[in-house]
Amino acid sequence: MSQTEVELKLLINKKHRQKLKDQVPQLGVTVDEKVLHLRNTYFDTDALQLRQWHMGLRVRNGEGINEQTIKTAGQVSGGLHSRPEYNVPIAGELPDLAQFDSSIWPKNADIAQLQQQLTPLFNTDFTRHLWRLQVEQQQLEVCLDSGAITCNNTELPISEVELELIDDDPAVLFNCATMLAERVPLRLGQESKAKRGYQLAAQAFDAYLTDLDFIQLSDDLSPAQAFKKLVMAGLERWQQLELMLESYPSPSLWQDLRQTLRMLKLVLTQFQQLDEQARQLFAWFEGQLSFVDKASALTYALDINSKSLRKKLDPEQLNAAMSQALANLQLEQRLAGLLEALQYGQLQLQLLKLASIAQIETDSSDLRQHATRFQADSWQKVQQLMPIDTDLDKDDYLAFAAPLEKSLLVGVSYGELYGHAGRDEFRLPWNDMAKGINELACYQAIREQAQAIGVDIEAWLSRKEASLVFAMEQSRRSALVQTPYWQA
Known part of the structure; x- marks a missing residue:
């Protein structure tokens, strides 16, 4: 199944999670609410071939879910994430690349060889409190994720809120996020769990800042x-x-x-x-x-x-x-x-x-x-x-x-x-x-x-x-x- 995920990622201090839980139902009419425990294992080759193709591959297990997902190149602007993703149910805990639509792969990619080279890189283990809301005749999902990214006995905490569009009006996304930010201290989160996991696996973090230089504009822009x-x-x-x-x-x-x-x-x-x-x-x-x-x-x-x-x-x-x-x-x-x-x-x-x-x-x-x-x-x-x-x-x-x-x-x-x-x-x-x-x-x-x-x-x-x-x-x-x- 293919869909384009458009979500707004926000970071939250763990001490404010309960306050957020109290505020989310006030955004609209709650259609569904549930708490899931999810474990994701992210896979790539030793040479990080998928990363080079700007792809991310995970297998998700938990609460009756066994699903493999691959996200392809998209856009991350500030805290707004938009990436095409492909989800396929699977029976076990290992990915099967052949089950994805062949059109998603780069030209001349050897998928059989890639399958043999796959290895688990890191895990994300977290509790997801999920609300599906009806807001201004629009469908919106709000998730509060609490847990950790783990790799080689090292951990990074997960404490974030995701607002994801089910319908296609981004104004609703921003309006709801603003309403929450007026009540709970939140800030934009630019880095996905996958990116943070890759950084942890490589023990390398983006910490280089150049001088504030000329911003790249061109005459063909309006x-x-x-x-x-x-x-x-x-x-x-x-x-x-x-x-x-x-x-x-x-x-x-x-x-x-x-x-x-x-x-x-x-x-x-x-x-x-x-x-x-x-x-x-x-x-x-x-x-x-x-x-x-x-x-x-x-x-x-x-x-x-x-x-x-x-x-x-x-x-x-x-x-x-x-x-x-x-x-x-x-x-x-x-x-x-x-x-x-x-x-x-x-x-x-x-x-x-x-x-x-x-x-x-x-x-x-x-x-x-x-x-x-x-x-x-x-x-x-x-x-x-x-x-x-x-x-x-x-x-x-x-x-x-x-x-x-x-x-x-x-x-x-x-x-x-x-x-x-x-x-x-x-x-x-x-x-x-x-x-x-x-x-x-x-x-x-x-x-x-x-x-x-x-x-x-x-x-x-x-x-x-x-x-x-x-x-x-x-x-x-x-x-x-x-x-x-x-x-x-």
Whole structure:
């Protein structure tokens, strides 16, 4: 039997499972409710041939179920999973590939040989509380899965909620998920059980994060398509950062998360999709990340190893004060606190809904025209905030940090449409100024901690700041006379 599975996967802390169980029946009329114990064994070859074909093969046993399933390549966007799958009842616990429709396999695949090479890789063993609901004349399944993925005596916990469409109106899916997220802390889950199991089997996890680079847009996209691609790129980066922050809560990752959220807010604003609810959610999140500037400045300050500073005082005394100030920010506890907030999952769901089903109306179908207007508006604001005939001091630059970041993020969103010619050269001095602003913030952090322990290094700090501002002023004046790449 073939079907295309469209489901929304959400993660839930185990302490909130009972609350979720109480809330699900309130979504609609319960058609059926049951609790199943399911054990899945996932199979592949030693060379992971199925994985290379973007397929996943499992055998499910439990509660009168003996079924083999193969999922073929589909799409995972944020937490929305859409993959064709093929289910076949079987008698035992081992898969029989010959029972699947031959059309699902890649051309020239030797299925008999593949069958001989199959081996069990990992298991998922979990309890599924399943509700089938009638919601607004639509059929919806909600599953709460609790258990573990096991491989070679190693376990990963399973605690997730899946909302799966039986009918074909995705608005119902998002509406129900939002109703749950208003009552229970939830967040999007991008990785399937199968992907997590493969990672466990290989003892390798996706933990590499590149810099927030130009998002891959092309002229053949409509503005509406570009909007959805921009939102999805930001949302997927947010989820990747979340995974990394769980094990490495560094200030740089928190700064990346705030930058990603600011980019998402900017895109929604440009396409007139920032309604009052989204505005409030972004404002809440910005407030939750108010510690980021101080954490980044302190971390940068601790990395400074200036000979001239060592002549003034014992650097260990100042470093100890800055280390304590950084520890007081409790970076290790920040993510857990965020994940307990209802607003966290609500914002993720609203963004995913916009990227999946929102109808975006624009006054032109020319994406380049939209991008040029957005960048020109941003450039005009920069020129107004720092006119070329006005001298700026360190306080002016520190106040300019957020507007400059916003302007650079506009370029991240749309810069790929214009190619490399002139673009990177245009952005270079502005990126240098952003780094200079971060360094000024670092000196301010040193000043605050020096004052707190009664050490006078004001003369040294003033000289460092003055030298840096002088260099930034030269870069700014050169940057302001450049011809923007979108006008070239």
